[in-house]
Amino acid sequence: MGNCLTSPSDASHVSNSNPSSTPGTSNQNSGISTFPNSATSSSGYKSQFSEAVSEGIEEHLRNGQILEYPNLKEFTFADLKSATKNFKSDTLLGEGGFGKVYKGSIDERTFNPSKSGAMMVVAIKKLNSESMQGFNEWKSEVDFLGRLSHPNLVKLLGFCLEDKELLLVYEFMQKGSLENHLFRRHPGIEPLSWKLRLKIAIGAARGLAFLHTSDKQVIYRDFKASNILIDMNYNAKISDFGLAKFGPSGGDSHVTTRVMGTYGYAAPEYIATGHLYVKSDVYGFGVVLLEIMTGQRALDTRRPQGQQNLVEWLKPTLQQKRKLKNIMDARIDGQYSSKAMHLAAQITLRCLEHDPKNRPHMKEVVEVLEQVEAMKASRSSSRSAHSSTCRQGQQPTHHI
Numbered sequence: 184m185g186n187c188l189t190s191p192s193d194a195s196h197v198s199n200s201n202p203s204s205t206p207g208t209s210n211q212n213s214g215i216s217t218f219p220n221s222a223t224s225s226s227g228y229k230s231q232f233s234e235a236v237s238e239g240i241e242e243h244l245r246n247g248q249i250l251e252y253p254n255l256k257e258f259t260f261a262d263l264k265s266a267t268k269n270f271k272s273d274t275l276l277g278e279g280g281f282g283k284v285y286k287g288s289i290d291e292r293t294f295n296p297s298k299s300g301a302m303m304v305v306a307i308k309k310l311n312s313e314s315m316q317g318f319n320e321w322k323s324e325v326d327f328l329g330r331l332s333h334p335n336l337v338k339l340l341g342f343c344l345e346d347k348e349l350l351l352v353y354e355f356m357q358k359g360s361l362e363n364h365l366f367r368r369h370p371g372i373e374p375l376s377w378k379l380r381l382k383i384a385i386g387a388a389r390g391l392a393f394l395h396t397s398d399k400q401v402i403y404r405d406f407k408a409s410n411i412l413i414d415m416n417y418n419a420k421i422s423d424f425g426l427a428k429f430g431p432s433g434g435d436s437h438v439t440t441r442v443m444g445t446y447g448y449a450a451p452e453y454i455a456t457g458h459l460y461v462k463s464d465v466y467g468f469g470v471v472l473l474e475i476m477t478g479q480r481a482l483d484t485r486r487p488q489g490q491q492n493l494v495e496w497l498k499p500t501l502q503q504k505r506k507l508k509n510i511m512d513a514r515i516d517g518q519y520s521s522k523a524m525h526l527a528a529q530i531t532l533r534c535l536e537h538d539p540k541n542r543p544h545m546k547e548v549v550e551v552l553e554q555v556e557a558m559k560a561s562r563s564s565s566r567s568a569h570s571s572t573c574r575q576g577q578q579p580t581h582h583i
Contacts, residue, residue, distance in 0.1 A: 253329025256341030320425030335390030358413035386419030400430030406467035447481030469534025478512030
């Protein structure tokens with residue numbers, strides 16, 4: 184069993200996918216595809232989602248649904264070159280193991296790159312031809328995000344598969360990632376207030392709860408702060424489904440798979456055995472909650488020995504009420520009540536249980552976080568928290 188875990192400081196996770204397995208040419212058309220035919224080289228291929236839906240599965244949770252077929256626009260490579268001004272350097276938003284992500288513009292009605300109508304901004308992910316992740320993860324994104332619809336999942340609008348070119352087109356998330364806001368010090372980025380941190384955590388939790396509660400459970404497998412994107416109103420959406428897997432079936436408790444993901448976030452049972460449980464995602468969520476509370480990265484080699492792994496360092500303190508205040512992010516001091524802090528610590532601790540059976544379901548996590556959100560901050564700090572939130576609503580946009 185290979186170990187493909189990477190550290191959070193790496194640009195992205197790594198897989199054993201081989202880009203050379205990419206089919207040669209796509210069926211180029213300007214319509215909306217029911218499925219990317221070029222990604223399925225034979226009629227024998229049938230997406231697991233199609234099988235699930237053919238069995239009558241259609242789950243809804245907070246406006247979420249699983250579509251029978253993907254409803255995606257098939258773009259030509261020329262379309263996306265035009266949308267990004269030939270992938271001009273000033274449209275680059277970020278870069279990871281998959282390749283580069285560009286900012287582009289398309290017609291909001293037809294999705295064409297024409298400048299004649301009202302335009303919408305999109306994010307365009309372009310595969311590096313030498314990427315180790317390649318076609319399998321590209322296809323996973325299409326298979327999952329092409330059919331999953333939920334307010335807290337990033338929307339996949341379309342794809343391009345042409346010769347060796349693999350691209351994905353997503354809705355544009357104006358505020359970038361949670362990772363940026365928590366850890367990257369920038370004069371134009373205000374520290375996230377406690378109120379906004381909870382809003383983001385609840386949104387991400389709802390997204391995971393939706394994935395976990397369908398009959399054909401989806402295990403996200405790489406939950407981390409950099410994969411939580413934020414829109415203009417600080418609504419959180421989970422992105423990057425390249426490592427997503429279907430959950431166990433036939434009465435099994437887990438699926439066995441090659442270990443992949445990110446150090447510091449991956450659940451201990453998954454690292455040790457390759458056994459992937461639905462509640463392995465819950466552990467990753469607990470790590471992100473701890474990051475949100477402390478303002479510290481899950482893994483940071485710049486910290487002293489014994490403190491580099493956040494969970495190993497601070498998990499014991501979550502049980503100590505008197506010491507809990509000492510580990511909270513100083514930038515949100517006074518914005519929460521003692522009761523809210525303790526309840527947040529308790530649910531974080533439960534998410535980080537070593538045995539997956541003892542971790543809560545994500546639906547329960549959502550309910551507890553909503554209780555925390557409803558708790559008022561102390562009077563002395565409410566003005567400060569409100570002021571910070573207002574300033575953040577006016578801050579300039581920053582992206583990955």
